[in-house]
Amino acid sequence: GAVVSQHPSWVICKSGTSVKIECRSLDFQATTMFWYRQFPKQSLMLMATSNEGSKATYEQGVEKDKFLINHASLTLSTLTVTSAHPEDSSFYICSAPGWNIQYFGAGTRLSVL
Amino acid sequence: TQLLEQSPQFLSIQEGENLTVYCNSSSVFSSLQWYRQEPGEGPVLLVTVVTGGEVKKLKRLTFQFGDARKDSSLHITAAQPGDTGLYLCAGGAGNTPLVFGKGTRLSVIA
Numbered sequence: 001g002a003v004v005s006q007h008p009s010w011v012i013c014k015s016g017t018s019v020k021i022e023c024r025s026l027d028f029q030a031t032t033m034f035w036y037r038q039f040p041k042q043s044l045m046l047m048a049t050s051n052e053g054s055k056a057t058y059e060q061g062v063e064k065d066k067f068l069i070n071h072a073s074l075t076l077s078t079l080t081v082t083s084a085h086p087e088d089s090s091f092y093i094c095s096a097p098g099w100n101i102q103y104f105g106a107g108t109r110l111s112v113l
Numbered sequence: 114t115q116l117l118e119q120s121p122q123f124l125s126i127q128e129g130e131n132l133t134v135y136c137n138s139s140s141v142f143s144s145l146q147w148y149r150q151e152p153g154e155g156p157v158l159l160v161t162v163v164t165g166g167e168v169k170k171l172k173r174l175t176f177q178f179g180d181a182r183k184d185s186s187l188h189i190t191a192a193q194p195g196d197t198g199l200y201l202c203a204g205g206a207g208n209t210p211l212v213f214g215k216g217t218r219l220s221v222i223a
């Protein structure tokens with residue numbers, strides 16, 4: 001079946017540095033991908049919609065200059081957390097839609113020290 | 114804005130007991146999905162319900178979609194410790210992002 005690969009699975013960084021998270025659709029093309037954030041013991045919240053060939057669409061309250069999204073190809077979307085701070089520590093999950101189904105990555109746990 | 118109200122948020126039961134998780138909305142959804150998520154992992158799809166009134170069974174799990182496609186339930190019979198996890202309902206389909214309920218954290222005690 002279709003698989004979405006997310007990398008890295010876990011990253012620790014110092015405050016002020018930038019972190020890039022990759023989301024790849026392995027055996028299908030995805031013109032759209034979704035990025036979610038999940039805080040401990042909470043549900044998934046949509047951050048933005050990544051669109052191949054055009055700008056990402058961000059949800060209200062999500063800073064587009066802080067969370068840079070690039071949909072470089074039909075199989076790759078990247079989320080870059082710029083100038084990360086401890087409050088950005090969270091679990092980030094991407095998904096790509098298939099036929100009436102969403103395929104989720106395994107998630108990336110970001111810890112900012 | 115479509116919202117999904119999921120209840121209960123926390124549930125701790127003894128092994129062998131039955132339980133039901135509810136997912137309700139004032140909006141109509143084309144489909145609803147139920148996921149289970151383990152700590153540090155992405156959500157794993159359990160089932161998708163599409164037709165109003167639909168009932169699907171997955172071993173000891175029974176999923177129901179309301180006639181008006183605004184609500185859904187997950188019933189677990191004779192819960193096992195291996196059922197412990199976070200259960201999430203989500204609405205949406207196709208090329209749209211999913212709307213998630215707040216989740217139900219289930220703990221089954223042996």
